[in-house]
Amino acid sequence: MIRALGVLITLSLAAPAAASELAEMPPAQRAAFEAELRAAILANGDVIAEALAGPQPARSEMQQYIADDLSLLDRLAPTLLEGNDIALFIAEGCAGCADAAQELDDLAKTYEIDFILHDLASPEAKAWAEDLGLREAPFYVLPNMILRGHMPQVVLQKYLSNP
Template structure:
């Protein structure tokens, strides 16, 4: 709103303002400009925030990828978790998958957290892992998050709370 008023004032000033050297203002012109700028910044402080924190294309792209990943995970969670608290993806040629499955089974008994095991040797499980973009096994899926790699038995309970 204030921007529009400032723009209208500049247009109304006509050619005289256009001919004014912004670096060579009179004291009265400088005071008037300072007053308008101050009023504008008080009314719309986000102008300063935008100037001090310009948008970063890399950060915006990263935030978009995160949002896309979260949306994909939310869409696939019912199929992946199938009513369970945790899903564990394992597969052949995985040195830590058997241990991860054993530890998760023990934690499930201890904490009462249900889990589902997806073996990527199965086509449907492999497709789910592929849709998630996950290539390294094992990995865990919980509501709203994916945990890559074998999570030690002493660490995993904190994700169950």
């Protein structure tokens, strides 16, 4: 990888300073330069991809976050779902909560599912929201995922038709 990076740096330093200089190169020299550059890029595509992607959290770290979230849902979902397919958390003064509840009610009839409403004014619902790391309503809890914010019907339909 260090060798590949060295090749790319060398090629970039060997490149003409301006595009006009590249155009002024004799055709044979330009073709040789382009061939070398292309070969270096193709041989070391992973280096370029990593450089373009920028720093990424470690895959194992992300997998651990996912596993922790799923473990939390496994623990909390049976209690907060109370046998229902979806729990919708709402709050007083929440602009989207009434719409979310109405849309979920409509979808529940279409997909023959059951849902439960939890008002964050309830100490129990507030404690669940805190455990889930959520502060703003509305949000939905399904057995295997959490959806933050008011979801358009089309999004909920996707999750309900492909559980």
